[in-house]
Amino acid sequence: MSARALGNASISFGLVSIPVKLYTASDSSSAISFNLLHRKCGSRLKQQYICSKEETIVARDEMVKGYEFEKDQYVLFTNEELKAFEEQATQTIDVTEFVPIDKVDPVYYDRPYYLGPDKGGAKPYRLLTEVMKETGRVALAKYAARGKQYLVMLRPSGEGLVMQQLLYADEVRPFSEVPLDTAEVKDGELKLARLLVEESSSDSFRPEAYEDEVRKRVQEALDRKVKGGEFAVSAAPKKGGEIVDLMEALRASLGKPRRAGSSKSPSSATRSAAAAERKPPRSALSAAEKRTASSRK
Numbered sequence: 001m002s003a004r005a006l007g008n009a010s011i012s013f014g015l016v017s018i019p020v021k022l023y024t025a026s027d028s029s030s031a032i033s034f035n036l037l038h039r040k041c042g043s044r045l046k047q048q049y050i051c052s053k054e055e056t057i058v059a060r061d062e063m064v065k066g067y068e069f070e071k072d073q074y075v076l077f078t079n080e081e082l083k084a085f086e087e088q089a090t091q092t093i094d095v096t097e098f099v100p101i102d103k104v105d106p107v108y109y110d111r112p113y114y115l116g117p118d119k120g121g122a123k124p125y126r127l128l129t130e131v132m133k134e135t136g137r138v139a140l141a142k143y144a145a146r147g148k149q150y151l152v153m154l155r156p157s158g159e160g161l162v163m164q165q166l167l168y169a170d171e172v173r174p175f176s177e178v179p180l181d182t183a184e185v186k187d188g189e190l191k192l193a194r195l196l197v198e199e200s201s202s203d204s205f206r207p208e209a210y211e212d213e214v215r216k217r218v219q220e221a222l223d224r225k226v227k228g229g230e231f232a233v234s235a236a237p238k239k240g241g242e243i244v245d246l247m248e249a250l251r252a253s254l255g256k257p258r259r260a261g262s263s264k265s266p267s268s269a270t271r272s273a274a275a276a277e278r279k280p281p282r283s284a285l286s287a288a289e290k291r292t293a294s295s296r297k
Contacts, residue, residue, distance in 0.1 A: 013141075104153060114161075
């Protein structure tokens with residue numbers, strides 16, 4: 001079944017205008033949700049707003065919006081005044097520049113949308129897609145909708161384009177706010193960690209190899225309860241015991257069964273390297289034994 005478009009827009013850069021349609025990229029239909037019900041009769045509850053001063057229910061036609069400029073101090077706005085704040089929707093995705101995709105930190109990524117060509121836009125749409133693939137660049141653009149102006153990024157994905165809504169700079173906290181303790185990394189630890197990364201590496205991202213295991217367990221329990229069965233959520237698989245020593249943790253991780261999403265199996269080089277890390281060379285042992293024997297004499 002074909003996806004239903006959310007709306008129409010046009011990509012604009014220079015004198016080029018490409019008519020496109022917007023489609024949602026995420027699917028929330030599989031999310032599990034619960035409603036609030038009255039325990040006594042099982043009827044669904046309605047939300048109501050209570051005045052904190054008079055402790056009475058306030059109808060929607062008696063509500064106004066206000067901006068708190070000081071503690072418990074508000075300035076009120078009418079609906080007409082609030083509409084004046086809204087950005088006028090232009091249906092234009094106005095490209096401002098093209099940048100290398102690796103220069104856009106994914107921490108700025110927000111909601112994604114698919115873009116498909118509208119009538120008469122197939123060829124320029126394809127041209128823009130191919131040129132961004134070839135140059136390794138993405139388009140940064142401004143897009144006004146729903147009364148707001150958004151910063152978006154257009155990037156090629158497969159045979160089409162994705163419009164990735166981005167966060168503005170002041171919406172992302174700097175990493176400098178995160179406290180970091182200094183720690184020395186030894187060569188042996190780095191070597192073992194590199195082996196573990198290589199052993200757990202894949203050449204592509206295969207999202208179909210992963211599933212929400214928690215949602216699956218909950219859904220199975222819900223299905224049983226709906227059919228009148230006993231409610232019981234299967235326990236999550238237990239994790240292994242904690243290994244405090246970092247080197248021991250790395251050694252214990254090497255050669256373990258692969259997790260979902262990985263396409264490689266432990267190589268003989270990895271296994272032999274791990275074994276070498278576990279056991280010092282025989283020559284080194286002999287030298288140590290000789291020193292121990294001479295010291296006893």
